[in-house]
Amino acid sequence: xxxxxxxxxxxxxxxxxxxxxxxxxxxxxxxxxxxxxxxxxxxxxxxxxxxxxxxxxxxxxxxxxxxxxxxxxxxxxxxxxxxxxxxxxxxxxxxxxxxxxxxxxxxxxxxxxxxxxxxxxxxxxxxxxxxxxxxxxxxxxxxxxxxxxxxxxxxxxxxxxxxxxxxxxxxxxxxxxxxxxxxxxxxx
Numbered sequence: 001x002x003x004x005x006x007x008x009x010x011x012x013x014x015x016x017x018x019x020x021x022x023x024x025x026x027x028x029x030x031x032x033x034x035x036x037x038x039x040x041x042x043x044x045x046x047x048x049x050x051x052x053x054x055x056x057x058x059x060x061x062x063x064x065x066x067x068x069x070x071x072x073x074x075x076x077x078x079x080x081x082x083x084x085x086x087x088x089x090x091x092x093x094x095x096x097x098x099x100x101x102x103x104x105x106x107x108x109x110x111x112x113x114x115x116x117x118x119x120x121x122x123x124x125x126x127x128x129x130x131x132x133x134x135x136x137x138x139x140x141x142x143x144x145x146x147x148x149x150x151x152x153x154x155x156x157x158x159x160x161x162x163x164x165x166x167x168x169x170x171x172x173x174x175x176x177x178x179x180x181x182x183x184x185x186x187x188x
Contacts, residue, residue, distance in 0.1 A: 012066025012085065013037060018168035020156045021048040022057035025168070030061055037065075039083040043075040052172060055152040060116050062158045062168070070158070072114050072121065109162035110135070110179055117144040118153035126157055135179045139171050 014037045019030040026048050033041050041047060043059035057077045064070050065085055075081035115126040115137075122144045129137055139155035147153070156170040157177055169177040 012068065014039065014083065014085065015064050015066075017062040017064065017070055017166060018158055019059070019061040020154070020168070020170045021059050022052040022055060022154050023170045023172050024048060024051035025170070026059070027168075037085055039063075040080060042080050043077050045077075052152070052154075055154075055172065056148070058116070058118060058154060060154075060156045060170075062114055070113055072116060074116060074119055076119070111160040112157065113160055113166070114158040116156050118147045118151075120144060120147050122155075130179065136176045137179065138176045139173045141173070 014034055016027060016031045016034065016039075019025070019027045021043065029048060030039065030041070033039055039061070041059070043057070045057075048059070059075045059077075059081050061073045061081060061083065062070055063073065063083060073081055073083055110130060112123060112127045112130055115121070115123045117139065125144060126137055129143075137155065137157060139153065141153075144155075153173045154170055155173075155177060156168065157179065158166065158168045159179055160166050167179075169179065171177045
């Protein structure tokens with residue numbers, strides 16, 4: 001008997017790849033909040049602390065279910081972020097780690113998996129910068145547009161090293177993230 005036909009679909013395990021609240025890495029916090037293969041959390045300073053006082057923050061979570069592709073979910077400060085398994089969205093994907101943009105190898109061997117600037121998906125723009133040999137990625141409205149005029153945004157980048165290790169980096173607007181530091185542990 002086909003389980004899907006009967007209305008039963010095997011739910012894949014929720015895996016949190018990386019999470020940031022503003023520029024603060026909150027991956028461990030988010031992993032601890034996953035319950036019954038789901039996540040529902042209020043994006044606020046009480047839950048995650050205030051690493052960027054006076055700045056309206058976004059909670060950005062990179063995740064996957066089982067062997068699915070990597071997804072990104074975002075919530076503005078003061079709102080709730082929820083992740084639930086939806087078979088039509090989260091199942092049947094490749095067992096390789098990819099983003100909606102695909103795995104994008106570039107000359108140095110770094111693959112950009114996903115990137116956000118405030119609430120915008122800027123993955124393709126970051127891939128283009130990295131493909132040109134730019135590994136210090138600026139967080140500027142001039143690069144990505146201004147989704148929230150007058151509010152400070154954060155750039156969050158999820159990338160994969162040639163070794164297969166997945167890394168993430170974040171910075172506040174008018175600063176930069178450096179992706180190639182991870183290739184040279186001496187400088188970390």
